[in-house]
Amino acid sequence: MxxxxxxxxxxxxxxxxxxxxxxxxxxxxxxxxxxxxxxxNFFTFRGCGESLLGVPKNGNAFxxxxxxxxxxxxxxxxxxxIAVLQFAARxxxxxxxxxxxxxxxxxxxxxxSFFTFRGCGESLLGGPKNGNAFxxxxxxxxxxxxxxxxxxxIAVLQFAARxxxxxxxxxxxxxxxxxxxGALRMxxxxxxNKLYTQYLxxxxxxxxxxxxxxxxxxxxxxxxxxxISAFGSANAGTISLPKALFGAAxxxxxxxxxxxxxxxxxxxxxSFFTFRGCGESLLGGPKNGNAFxxxxxxxxxxxxxxxxxxxIAVLQFAGRGLSxxxxxxxxxxxxxxxxGALRVxxxxxxNKLYTQYLxxxxxxxxxxxxxxxxxxxxxxxxxxxISAFGSANPGTISLPKTLFGAGIYDWLxxxxxxxxxxxxxxxxxxxxxxLVATVFALILSAHxxxxxxxxxxxxxxxxxxxxNFFTFRGLRQSLWNAPKDGNAFxxxxxxxxxxxxxxxxxxxIAALQFAAPxxxxxxxxxxxxxxxxxxxGALRVxxxxxxNKLYTQYLxxxxxxxxxxxxxxxxxxxxxxxxxxxISAFGSANAGTISLPKTLFGAGIYDWLxxxxxxxxxxxxxxxIAANTA
Numbered sequence: 008m009x010x011x012x013x014x015x016x017x018x019x020x021x022x023x024x025x026x027x028x029x030x031x032x033x034x035x036x037x038x039x040x041x042x043x044x045x046x047x048n049f050f051t052f053r054g055c056g057e058s059l060l061g062v063p064k065n066g067n068a069f070x071x072x073x074x075x076x077x078x079x080x081x082x083x084x085x086x087x088x089i090a091v092l093q094f095a096a097r098x099x100x101x102x103x104x105x106x107x108x109x110x111x112x113x114x115x116x117x118x119x120s121f122f123t124f125r126g127c128g129e130s131l132l133g134g135p136k137n138g139n140a141f142x143x144x145x146x147x148x149x150x151x152x153x154x155x156x157x158x159x160x161i162a163v164l165q166f167a168a169r170x171x172x173x174x175x176x177x178x179x180x181x182x183x184x185x186x187x188x189g190a191l192r193m194x195x196x197x198x199x200n201k202l203y204t205q206y207l208x209x210x211x212x213x214x215x216x217x218x219x220x221x222x223x224x225x226x227x228x229x230x231x232x233x234x235i236s237a238f239g240s241a242n243a244g245t246i247s248l249p250k251a252l253f254g255a256a257x258x259x260x261x262x263x264x265x266x267x268x269x270x271x272x273x274x275x276x277x278s279f280f281t282f283r284g285c286g287e288s289l290l291g292g293p294k295n296g297n298a299f300x301x302x303x304x305x306x307x308x309x310x311x312x313x314x315x316x317x318x319i320a321v322l323q324f325a326g327r328g329l330s331x332x333x334x335x336x337x338x339x340x341x342x343x344x345x346x347g348a349l350r351v352x353x354x355x356x357x358n359k360l361y362t363q364y365l366x367x368x369x370x371x372x373x374x375x376x377x378x379x380x381x382x383x384x385x386x387x388x389x390x391x392x393i394s395a396f397g398s399a400n401p402g403t404i405s406l407p408k409t410l411f412g413a414g415i416y417d418w419l420x421x422x423x424x425x426x427x428x429x430x431x432x433x434x435x436x437x438x439x440x441x442l443v444a445t446v447f448a449l450i451l452s453a454h455x456x457x458x459x460x461x462x463x464x465x466x467x468x469x470x471x472x473x474x475n476f477f478t479f480r481g482l483r484q485s486l487w488n489a490p491k492d493g494n495a496f497x498x499x500x501x502x503x504x505x506x507x508x509x510x511x512x513x514x515x516i517a518a519l520q521f522a523a524p525x526x527x528x529x530x531x532x533x534x535x536x537x538x539x540x541x542x543x544g545a546l547r548v549x550x551x552x553x554x555n556k557l558y559t560q561y562l563x564x565x566x567x568x569x570x571x572x573x574x575x576x577x578x579x580x581x582x583x584x585x586x587x588x589x590i591s592a593f594g595s596a597n598a599g600t601i602s603l604p605k606t607l608f609g610a611g612i613y614d615w616l617x618x619x620x621x622x623x624x625x626x627x628x629x630x631x632i633a634a635n636t637a
Contacts, residue, residue: 038083046361053369079370108552109571110155117153119549119560124151127540128565130163133188134231140170146538146567148241153569157536158513158594160241161567166191166225166232173247174222180243181217181512182236183501185482185590186210187542189232194474195221197463205474207234210483212501212516214508216464220248235540237592239513268313275311282309288321291346292389298328305400312399324349324383324390331407331620332380332607334531334573338401340373340394342381347390353379354610356533356599365392376533376573376599378406378606382616402553406603407621409575410529411435413551419579423528424604425634434623465510472508479506485518486542489586495525503596515596521546521580521587528604529577535598536572537591541565544587550576562589575603608635 039045063070076083111117124146135142147160154160164172166189184193186207194204195215207213215221225232269275282304293300302321306312322330324347342351344365352362353373365371373379383390410420411434421428466472479501490497502515509515519527521544539548541562549559550570562568570576580587607617608631617632618625 038080040080040083043080048363079372108574109153109157112152115152117558119558122153122550122558122569123560123562124153124567124569125565126150127161127163127567128563130165131187131233131542131565133165133233134167134170135165140167141165141172143172146540147238147243151567151569154241154536154538157241157538157569157571158239159536159538159569159592160238160243161538161540161590161592162236162238163540164223164234164236166223166234168225168228168230170225170231172223174220175245175247176218176220177215177238177240177243177245178218180238180240180594181509181514182215182221182238182243183212183509183512183514183516183592184215184223184234184236185212185501185516185518186232186234187486187590189225189230190227191223191232191234192226193221193223195219195477203472203474203477205478207478208483210480210486212479212482212506214477214479214506214512214514216512219463235542235590235592237514237516237538237590239535239594239596241594270310270313273310279311282311284308285319285321288323289345289391291323291391292325292328293323298325299323299330301330307400318396318399318401320394320396322381322392322394324381324392326383326386326388328383328389329616329619330381331405332378332612332617333403333405334376334378334533334601335373335396335401335403338396338398339375340379340396340401341370342373342392342394343370344368344390344392347383347388348385349381349390349392350384351379351381352612353377354601354606354612356601358602358605358610360611376531376601378601378603380612380616380620404531404551404553404573404575406575406607408555409551410603411621413555413557415529415549415551415557415577419526419577420529422526423577424608424631426631430627430630433627434621464508464512467507467510470507477508479508481505482516482518485520486588488520488543488588489522489525490520495522496520496527498527502593502598509596512596513594515593515598517591517593519578519589519591521578521589523580523582523584523586525580525586527578528602529575530603531573531575531601532570532593532595532598533573533601535593535595537570537576537593537598538567539570539578539589539591540567541587541589544580544585545582546578546587546589547581548576548578550574604635608632 109117111121115121127144127146129136130142130144142165144163144165145160146154146162148154166172186209188209190206190208192204192206193213194202196202197216197219205213223234269279273279285302285304287294288300288302300323302323303318304312304320305318312318344367346367349365350362351365351371352360354360355374355377363371381392417428417431417435421431424431464472466476470476482499482501484491485497485499497520498517499520500515500517501509503509521527541564543564546562547559548562548568549557551557552571552574560568578589614625614628614632617628621628
């Protein structure tokens with residue numbers, strides 16, 4: 008490079024704004040324009056190559072080469088973008104989320120009990136015990152602090168004979184109700200003043216669109232009724248119209264903001280907004296003898312990023328270096344190669360592998376929450392890339408470390424991966440002292456909601472909205488004992504796919520049936536936390552956080568447990584005699600499910616890459632692949 012010029016390689020931009028200014032979250036892995044069939048090229052941008060070579064080629068003092076959703080449509084909905092800024096001599100520039108896997112109140116040490124709520128047990132047994140005609144037992148962030156920031160909550164609704172939940176609204180969420188005992192008459196009024204009303208029986212579900220006036224009533228004069236409501240907010244709020252109209256008025260939560268957040272005792276100056284820790288990492292392969300190294304500029308290392316919803320990392324790969332399969336549950340990743348070449352790929356929630364070779368200047372997007380990898384397949388030359396994230400703490404869950412280094416039971420993994428305990432223990436032995444390094448810090452997005460819609464509800468073309476449109480009757484059989492298809496586990500979902508009225512409502516549910524014994528193998532939900540309530544039997548559940556700590560708990564009828572958004576988790580019925588049933592609530596109309604056994608070993612990820620990632624031999628990996636692709 009000429010001594011008279013300099014190049015500022017600034018990957019400055021991954022945008023995920025909090026509050027009302029946020030990019031909307033999407034309810035699919037990615038968005039494909041009409042007429043396009045997605046392949047690896049769709050997720051690749053090759054327009055930055057020349058911009059890495061020196062000064063602007065157009066004679067200007069400054070040039071920005073952008074990779075936004077305009078130039079790179081695969082970024083649509085991913086809340087991240089980058090730009091390469093080129094400056095001739097004397098050019099200048101400048102740059103700048105709050106979160107974690109979960110939020111813990113001051114003075115609390117989180118353990119499995121922190122993520123467990125046992126307050127719903129009696130409310131599942133029949134009508135209200137307090138003599139009232141109606142009672143709601145809530146599990147919101149008020150009663151269950153572990154829900155704070157997780158965008159999901161539930162309530163158990165008990166109706167005495169002729170009991171009524173009067174007209175009310177929830178200002179911050181839609182409501183998805185499933186009847187588990189008795190029958191209910193319910194309805195809502197849309198903004199055109201049209202009433203939609205329906206009778207619901209055990210197993211039926213009904214959605215009340217966000218913010219609309221609605222009611223539920225038990226019209227049976229002899230028998231009580233019980234229902235479970237799911238909300239796409241940790242604190243959906245309830246405005247009782249009789250009280251609001253004829254009692255004291257109240258107001259909404261205020262939004263707060265500032266230009267930036269400064270830690271106590273710090274006086275901000277230009278140095279506070281400057282990070283100089285990436286210099287050496289741009290020069291070639293790792294200097295520490297490792298095959299892979301990530302140098303991060305997140306809010307941990309660079310506090311000025313706190314609340315700014317952006318961060319970067321410089322990735323250095325030695326010859327044959329590898330960043331093993333991992334996820335970023337709360338941000339997409341947008342990677343640009345600045346030296347050498349990389350083989351990269353990800354697996355979507357349909358278990359399809361997208362893989363690509365990237366060269367100097369090429370850019371690739373890894374959609375939010377999906378399992379992905381990067382590898383330098385050149386044995387002689389190093390490679391360097393810069394990754395941008397739409398979060399100040401976007402993070403990584405390293406799957407080898409999470410699955411085999413956090414203490415998840417070997418029998419559970421053996422059953423999940425369809426192999427024997429001996430094979431699992433072999434991987435355990437290597438992973439116990441050769442844990443893959445986690446490369447980025449994790450973020451919990453402040454607002455991980457589905458996009459807000461500009462109407463009460465969304466109706467597909469050719470469909471007439473009536474009460475049946477807002478009713479789902481597909482759960483009736485799933486509330487009874489073990490799966491009917493002979494499987495050990497079955498999930499019956501009410502998402503926008505099965506129940507189109509949920510589109511845009513940011514809430515969904517699933518009924519989980521476990522045979523005796525039965526297992527829901529390790530998996531993640533890239534677009535929502537999961538709030539699980541046991542309604543029959545007992546379950547052993549757990550998740551692994553981004554510090555590789557395992558939280559596990561026994562749950563009994565009426566107990567609830569929250570799995571924070573994007574974290575690896577499992578549920579198992581360890582009772583050999585009795586089945587179990589649970590209802591899961593999600594703060595998204597399509598939370599997505601990434602089954603780790605299928606994703607890692609059934610999607611076509613190279614066996615040599617998995618062997619290197621899991622510190623074992625190709626033969627062991629091929630054995631597991633064969634079991635998961637049969």
